Amino acid sequence: MRFYSKLITLIFCGYFFNTNAQDVNPNNQNKFDDIGYRRSSxxxxxxxxxxxxxxQNRADYVIEAELDDTNNTVTGKLTMTYYNNSPETLDYIWMYVEQNRFTEDSRGTLTTPIEGNRYSGDTNGGITISNVSAKTKGTPSSKHLISDTRMQVFFNQPVKAKGGKATVSMNFTFKIPIAGMDRMGQLETNKGIIYSIAQWYPRVAVFDDVVGWNTEPYLGAGEFYLEYGDFDYKVTVPYDHIVVGSGELVNAKEVLTKTQQQRLEQAENSDKTVFIVNPQEAGNKTITRPVQSGKLTWHFKMKNTRDVAFASSKSFIWDAARINLPQGKKALAQSVYPNEDEGDSAWGRSTEYTKTSIEHYSEMWYPYPYSNAVNVASNVGGMEYPGLSFCGAPSAGMELWEVTDHEFGHNWFPMIVGSNERRYAWMDEGFNTFINYYSSAAFNNGEYKGDISMARKQVRWFRSPYRESIATYPDVAQSRNLGFTAYYKPADGLIMLREYILGHERFDNAFRAYIKTWAFKHPQPSDFYNCMENVAGENLNWFWRGWFINNDNIDLGISGVRETDGASIITFTNKGEIPMPVVFKITYADNSTEEKRLPVEVWQRSNEWDYLVSSAKEIKSVTIDPGNFIPDINLADNYWSKE
Structure with a gap:
């Protein structure tokens, strides 16, 4: 109490305040304040x-489907067991029927510009649902409501909270789109069509503690948010097809010849690529099929996954190699592609790329959890599903490496860390692009010259008046901005955190903890922010606000260097909206150098800061960010030279 009495006396005596002063010197506290509500619950x-x-809730699926390559349809029966672990009873569930995107009057079609974009697709499709049965106990309900790409299924008796269980079954059929919005579809090849099949069964939507049912319609750019569960699925195809799918093929003896079975076993123990079906055999039904007529059913299983996809064709070359995982575990990298895309300059290296990519991410961030990783040459430019990717068949060389590496990187984000892609594309695309930079830099002793200091090359976009924030939902973002808001800018942000702000050890500890903590769970942006800050031990409100939430820019500078009493003073300025630490290199007249660092707190009170260099040596030049990690929008004042 005595202290406060003296404090009040001093204030009234004018000790702290000059009553004649008219100017107020504002501080920058608003740039460092908390962002949003991030308290505990x-x-x-x-x-x-x-x-x-x-x-979080859970859904297990048993699916039996048939691909008709005459009518280009998929027909199937689904049985889903739904587990309600929430504290609420549920009178209904919501499911996605995303094949309805391929209709003339779907929301996605009607919100696609008439000139088209990446998410243009066929409009003569849609899914037909029949024989719906939803049961908890007692009489099953057939009541359901389909609205665009969503389907509401009602129960006669609600699903109990905290452990209730329901069974939902139905039949479905749809026409396979030729142009499947760059996510699925058909590719004509010399020896037959390659069918890339995804979003092919009704999938339950996520019910979570944040918004309840997540029922945003499937428009195109926004991808997926799905529950985890076990899948047991069978795909019946013409006898002369090869099928690859998410998960493990469990009936290889029924669908492969003895020679193919032996080759598959050889590949499981080989670091070099082994052909299961070689280029001379591809499309030759008398050599590569265990039967010579009718149909074959391929049976796959996958545990604790959020989705499955598959591909089927007469034309496939098929090769594979072992993936070496931490703690002595193994998986199998596989590739399927047509004859016209074979060769060491193209898809002949696909399995090498797949294997190397997954080994890198498993070692650096979190072990790959699945038994197989399959790369499919497709009409799709690049799209990921758990354990399986569709990549553009014409891709070759560095382009094929980059798309393969990117799509398999998605097994970490969002397949392992199950974020909401439909709202927060940056939490999967951006995080994946970030890990891709390091994978490319490490690949084959720099064969493709991966560069982690790419942000400087994107400054033109950061200066654009048409840019949008990372926080912009993918279906809202302008097409010209989506690559930056979802991919490049969030990746640049993580590179800055690792290379410029936190350093490797603190960042890696935090990022690995985030992946491990939220593996097979549903994190929100605030969970990511909180985890990174707590593990790294750093309040990063200023960075999340400026870089991830707002649409701000970085603009550090050097306004001058002056000598004084055997030392020098460097004056730094912050002209941008985002405060940043200042990493700078001093070069002296004798060509010796020193790298120094000022903490972000120098910008808490004002936008100018003097730094004393306690050296009598003459300063020749000063450079901000010598590693080129920050996309400063005005590089002209980042370098000072006495000359």
Missing amino acids: VYRSASGVPGPEYW
Whole structure:
């Protein structure tokens, strides 16, 4: 109490304030304040980990489907077991029927510009649903409602909270689109069509503690948000097709010749690529099929995954090699492609790329959890599903490496870390692009010259008046901006955190903790922010706000260097909206150098800071960000030279 009495006396005596002063010197506290509501709850902890009562629901699927290559259709029956772990009873569930995107009056079609874009697709499709049965106990309900790409299924008796279970079954059929919005479809090849099949069965939507049912329509750019579960699925195809799919093929003896079975076993023990079906055999039904007529059913299983996809064709070359995982575990990299795309300059290296990519991410971030990783030469330019990717068949060389590496990187984001892609594309595309930079830099002793200091090359976009924030939903972002808002800018942000702000050890500890903590769970942006800050031990509100939420820019500068009393003073300025630490290199007249660092807190009170260099040596030049990691929008004042 005595201290406060003296403080009040001093204030009234004018000790702290000059009553004649008219100017107020503003500080920058608003740039460092908390962002949003990030406090703890029983479901999500302020430390960035799931809370003591965190829950998420689950769905297991059994599916039997048939691909008709005469009518180009998929017909199937689905049985889903749904587990309600939430604290609420559920009278209904929502499911996605995303094949309805391929109709003339779908929301996605009607919101696609008439000149078209990447997400243009066929409009003569849609899915037909029949024999719906939804049961908890007692009499099953057939009541359901389809609205665009969503389907509401009602129960006669609600699904109980905290452990209730329901069974939902139905039949479905759809026409396989030729142009499947760059996510699925058909590719004509010399020896037959390659069918890339995805979003092919009704999938349950996520019910979470944040918004309840996540029912955003499937428009195109926004991808997926799905529950985890076990899949047991069978695909019946003409006898002369090869089928690859997410998960493990469990009936190889029924669908492969003895020679193919032996080759598959050889590949499982080989670091070099082994042909299961070689280029001379591809499309030759008398050599590569165990039967010579009718149909074959391929049976796959996959545990604890959010989705499955598959591909089928008469034309496939098929090769594979072993993936070496941490702690002595193994998986199998596989590729399928047509004859016209074979060769060491093209898809002949696909399995090498797949294997190397997955080994890198498993070692650096988190072990790959699946038994197989399959790369499919497709009409799709690049699209990921758990354990399986569709990549453009014409891709070759560095282009094929980059798309393969990117699509398999998605097995970490969002397949392992199950974020909401439909709202927060940056949490999967951006994080994946970030890890891609390091994978490319490491690949084959720099064969493709991966560069982690790419942000400087994107300054033109950062200066654009038409740019948008990372926080912009993917279906809202302008097409010209989506690559930056979802991919490049968030990746640049993580590179800055690792290379410029936190350093490798602190960043890696935090990022690995985020992946491990939220593996097979549903993190929100605030969970990512909280986890990174708590593990790294750094308040990063200023960075999340400026880089990830707002649409701000970085503009550091050097306004001058002056000598004084056997030392020198460097004056730095912050002209941008984002405060940043200042990493700078001093070069002295004798050509010796020093690298120094000022913490971000120098910008808390003002936008100018003097730094004393306690050296009598003459300064020749000063360079901000010598590693070129920050996309400063005005590089002209980042370098000072006495000359």
